[in-house]
Amino acid sequence: MSITTLSAKDRALLAILSENAREQTASIARKLGLSRTTVQAKIERLERDGIITGYVVRLSDDYESGMVKAHVLITLASKTLARITTELHAIPEVKMLHSVSGTFDLIAVVAATSIAELDHLIDRIGQIDGVERTLSSIILSTRISR
Numbered sequence: 506m507s508i509t510t511l512s513a514k515d516r517a518l519l520a521i522l523s524e525n526a527r528e529q530t531a532s533i534a535r536k537l538g539l540s541r542t543t544v545q546a547k548i549e550r551l552e553r554d555g556i557i558t559g560y561v562v563r564l565s566d567d568y569e570s571g572m573v574k575a576h577v578l579i580t581l582a583s584k585t586l587a588r589i590t591t592e593l594h595a596i597p598e599v600k601m602l603h604s605v606s607g608t609f610d611l612i613a614v615v616a617a618t619s620i621a622e623l624d625h626l627i628d629r630i631g632q633i634d635g636v637e638r639t640l641s642s643i644i645l646s647t648r649i650s651r
Contacts, residue, residue, distance in 0.1 A: 526560040572616045573623045574644040578609040585635030592633050598626050
């Protein structure tokens with residue numbers, strides 16, 4: 506199943522779950538004008554088809570404001586992407602990893618509890634065998650988050 510084969514109700518259901526994955530099925534059903542069993546069946550189908558792959562915790566703004574976040578742009582040696590992706594996945598402070606076009610190969614979004622910890626984390630990423638160069642930008646604030 507792909508985004509083009511999803512019904513309007515499926516997309517509306519995904520939007521509701523994206524805002525609050527713990528929303529009760531009965532509440533979602535009321536919002537969508539569907540029965541609770543239909544909504545539950547849609548959720549199960551979306552999970553089975555791999556559209557929904559998991560549920561996450563969204564942290565409060567107060568908690569997030571205490572973290573130091575940065576984008577780390579990473580240039581790789583050739584043929585090291587898979588191994589380095591695996592190594593970065595093992596670092597819990599790496600919150601997201603994007604493969605990109607252009608001068609850099611990857612952009613990691615990282616979070617640390619202090620500037621010193623962030624500095625250590627960036628050094629750790631730079632020391633991974635096959636990482637040729639990094640460039641970091643500290644995130645001062647988030648203007649839009651969806």
